[in-house]
Amino acid sequence: MSEVIQRDTMLSYITGSVESSAESVAIRAINERGREDLENTPFPTRKDEDWRFVDLKSITKSQFCKLEEANAADVGDISDHYLPEAMNCRLVFVNGVYSEELSSVEDLPNNVIVGNLAANADNNSVKEHLGTITNYDDDVFAPFNDAAFTDGAFIYVPEETVVRTPIHILNVFTDAEKAFYATPRLLYVGEMFSKSTIIEEHIGLADNQYLNVPVTEFKMFTGSNVHHARIQRDSKKASHVSRPIAILDKNAEYHSYTICLGAKLFRNDPRVIQNAEEVNFTVDGLVLIDGDQIADTHSIMDHRFAHAGSHQLHKVVVNDSAHSVFNGKIFVAKDAQKIDSFQENRNLLLSENGKVNTKPQLEIFADDVLCSHGATIGQLQDEEVFYLQSRGLTEQKSRELLVYAFALESVESMEVESVEKLLLNEVIEYTNRDNK
Amino acid sequence: MLEIKNLHAKVEGEDIEILKGVNLKVNAGEIHAIMGPNGSGKSTLSKVVSGHPEYEVTEGEILFNGEDITELDADERAHLGLFLAFQYPVEVPGITNKTLLREAYNTIARANDREELDPLEFEDYITEKLDVIEMKDEFLSRSINTGFSGGEKKKNEIFQMAVLNPVLSFLDETDSGLDIDALKVVSDGVNKIANDENAIVMITHYQRLLNYIKPDYVHVMMAGKLIKSGGFELAEELEANGYDALEKELVLNGEAQ
Ligand SMILES: Nc1ncnc2c1ncn2[C@@H]1O[C@H](COP(=O)(O)OP(=O)(O)OP(=O)(O)O)[C@@H](O)[C@H]1O
Ligand SMILES: [Mg+2]
Numbered sequence: 207m208s209e210v211i212q213r214d215t216m217l218s219y220i221t222g223s224v225e226s227s228a229e230s231v232a233i234r235a236i237n238e239r240g241r242e243d244l245e246n247t248p249f250p251t252r253k254d255e256d257w258r259f260v261d262l263k264s265i266t267k268s269q270f271c272k273l274e275e276a277n278a279a280d281v282g283d284i285s286d287h288y289l290p291e292a293m294n295c296r297l298v299f300v301n302g303v304y305s306e307e308l309s310s311v312e313d314l315p316n317n318v319i320v321g322n323l324a325a326n327a328d329n330n331s332v333k334e335h336l337g338t339i340t341n342y343d344d345d346v347f348a349p350f351n352d353a354a355f356t357d358g359a360f361i362y363v364p365e366e367t368v369v370r371t372p373i374h375i376l377n378v379f380t381d382a383e384k385a386f387y388a389t390p391r392l393l394y395v396g397e398m399f400s401k402s403t404i405i406e407e408h409i410g411l412a413d414n415q416y417l418n419v420p421v422t423e424f425k426m427f428t429g430s431n432v433h434h435a436r437i438q439r440d441s442k443k444a445s446h447v448s449r450p451i452a453i454l455d456k457n458a459e460y461h462s463y464t465i466c467l468g469a470k471l472f473r474n475d476p477r478v479i480q481n482a483e484e485v486n487f488t489v490d491g492l493v494l495i496d497g498d499q500i501a502d503t504h505s506i507m508d509h510r511f512a513h514a515g516s517h518q519l520h521k522v523v524v525n526d527s528a529h530s531v532f533n534g535k536i537f538v539a540k541d542a543q544k545i546d547s548f549q550e551n552r553n554l555l556l557s558e559n560g561k562v563n564t565k566p567q568l569e570i571f572a573d574d575v576l577c578s579h580g581a582t583i584g585q586l587q588d589e590e591v592f593y594l595q596s597r598g599l600t601e602q603k604s605r606e607l608l609v610y611a612f613a614l615e616s617v618e619s620m621e622v623e624s625v626e627k628l629l630l631n632e633v634i635e636y637t638n639r640d641n642k
Numbered sequence: 643m644l645e646i647k648n649l650h651a652k653v654e655g656e657d658i659e660i661l662k663g664v665n666l667k668v669n670a671g672e673i674h675a676i677m678g679p680n681g682s683g684k685s686t687l688s689k690v691v692s693g694h695p696e697y698e699v700t701e702g703e704i705l706f707n708g709e710d711i712t713e714l715d716a717d718e719r720a721h722l723g724l725f726l727a728f729q730y731p732v733e734v735p736g737i738t739n740k741t742l743l744r745e746a747y748n749t750i751a752r753a754n755d756r757e758e759l760d761p762l763e764f765e766d767y768i769t770e771k772l773d774v775i776e777m778k779d780e781f782l783s784r785s786i787n788t789g790f791s792g793g794e795k796k797k798n799e800i801f802q803m804a805v806l807n808p809v810l811s812f813l814d815e816t817d818s819g820l821d822i823d824a825l826k827v828v829s830d831g832v833n834k835i836a837n838d839e840n841a842i843v844m845i846t847h848y849q850r851l852l853n854y855i856k857p858d859y860v861h862v863m864m865a866g867k868l869i870k871s872g873g874f875e876l877a878e879e880l881e882a883n884g885y886d887a888l889e890k891e892l893v894l895n896g897e898a899q
Binding site for chain 1: 692693694695696715716717719720721725726728731732734735736737741742743745746747749750753785786802806
């Protein structure tokens with residue numbers, strides 16, 4: 207008989223119990239399911255293959271409370287963070303709580319819904335899809351969100367409808383006396399041949415510790431198309447564990463770009479699941495970290511049917527003693543022929559103490575498949591630095607430009623001008639920090 | 643302007659001495675040519691003068707307008723007006739030619755208390771310089787040397803020289819890889835840039851370049867030293883008889899060590 211070792215659960219790091227206060231029956235049912243999963247799933251340790259490289263201390267050495275007990279500061283004026291392109295198409299969540307006052311949704315095409323989940327709990331699409339898309343085995347974080355969320359963002363784009371204004375989902379986190387947890391939630395339902403652009407942001411307004419565990423679900427019907435930019439600028443003391451997942455019907459396109467700048471610990475598990483033939487998707491990432499930041503991406507591109515094109519460019523810049531982990535799984539099922547999948551992980555190490563772990567993982571059971579993958583870890587090339595310097599640029603400026611050039615490609619896929627500008631400034635700030 | 647005295651240099655951190663006592667004096671208004679067999683140290687000399695961190699000066703000095711510059715960084719030397727057209731120009735993806743040149747131009751201007759150019763002024767300035775070597779303006783917005791043909795890379799070096807307007811330029815085998823038409827264009831460009839106040843040192847294997855850009859002095863480099871200097875006729879002699887003949891002649895005359 208083997209010894210049963212009592213392992214900690216997620217709840218070990220949460221003060222008090224996670225009780226549902228959701229009004230909607232549908233949400234309460236998901237809460238209930240989440241709580242059960244939580245109680246039955248041990249919290250990961252480094253012995254778990256998927257967590258081998260990551261130090262989870264920033265979660266396990268703390269206790270996180272409900273927002274109500276944290277004595278959180280007022281949000282103040284955050285209009286600097288509004289996107290000019292999305293002035294009338296913005297949902298704001300403060301510490302995970304919907305703010306009707308700061309949100310602004312006007313002039314959308316007929317029958318498009320951009321609103322909060324609680325207010326739309328009776329919507330058929332919400333009832334049908336909420337909580338049905340997330341699919342993470344042995345996970346504690348998606349269940350934690352399931353157990354604790356009471357509200358979130360809901361976006362519904364009807365058949366043949368194009369939303370031209372980018373939709374801005376702005377999550378801000380304020381200072382607080384105690385470390386709290388937040389469970390932002392986003393459900394997107396794109397009906398046949400619909401199209402939109404989503405900018406999902408996470409911004410820490412202060413320098414405090416909190417735990418941000420968002421779940422985003424994208425249900426993409428036939429021929430629908432989404433451009434999903436995710437910008438993570440959490441506080442440098444925060445822990446952020448993300449569960450973004452998309453499921454694609456025939457001819458659907460889902461293109462996601464995750465930019466990681468903030469958080470002490472960032473763990474991101476994007477998954478794209480093919481639900482029919484002929485889909486197209488992107489799971490790009492850009493990570494700029496320094497200090498003692500950890501950024502870990504575990505992605506799955508799950509090809510289950512024939513004729514898919516998928517693309518993953520994951521670019522990473524590491525400075526100081528920061529640590530990046532990349533594990534990119536590409537699954538191709540037995541009958542999923544004619545898959546064209548591209549994966550590349552490029553790492554730029556700026557310091558001696560920085561660390562990079564990278565592991566592509568291909569599991570291909572079909573034979574007529576084109577899969578390319580590669581990973582590089584490099585430093586700035588001395589010859590490049592000298593070339594620029596010989597033209598009169600200081601060594602610092604030369605290095606700065608080279609890092610900027612490295613990151614540029616990813617930034618240019620944002621498609622929304624103000625977001626590109628904002629990110630370029632972030633890149634410049636990052637490269638400046640590098641040289642102090 | 644430039645005075646190199648008994649210059650010895652080795653690869654940084656290793657025991658490989660490459661320059662073994664180079665002496666060279668270049669005055670304003672002069673054009674010099676350095677010829678020599680592969681591996682004799684021509685490129686190394688140009689890199690050591692421009693401040694490449696891969697090499698360490700172990701003896702001798704490099705005086706630029708009387709100031710010893712051996713301890714200066716490459717960018718500080720560029721601020722003084724030194725320029726190197728690379729034998730193998732480096733590809734820098736993601737940074738456009740224009741970005742580099744504006745940054746370089748303004749950094750040099752700042753270091754010399756000259757007026758910087760704002761983006762619009764710089765646009766006009768740089769467009770004018772395109773004519774010097776008949777370059778298409780699309781090259782301005784392309785990443786530095788990325789995907790350029792061999793000839794285009796060489797042209798781009800001279801274009802940068804035209805924009806930065808240096809006092810002393812080393813052109814390291816700018817002629818190799820150029821077809822005859824491009825050679826004429828590039829030579830014309832260099833001749834337009836050359837004046838009484840600046841100086842040019844060309845490194846080449848071929849006399850054909852010297853037919854287009856007339857040097858005042860020709861030097862021969864062998865095994866890390868300039869072993870013979872002369873006028874244009876020295877280049878002709880080399881073209882006719884090769885380096886071996888020259889070496890033998892020097893040995894016979896007891897000039898070579
Ligand atoms: N970083 C280095 N490490 C080791 N050896 C070096 C290094 N740089 C130059 N050398 C050696 O020094 C010698 C001179 O090289 P250099 O490039 O200066 O020759 P060159 O005269 O320019 O030749 P070419 O005509 O082929 O361009 C060569 O033997 C070369 O291999
Ligand atoms: Mg050479």
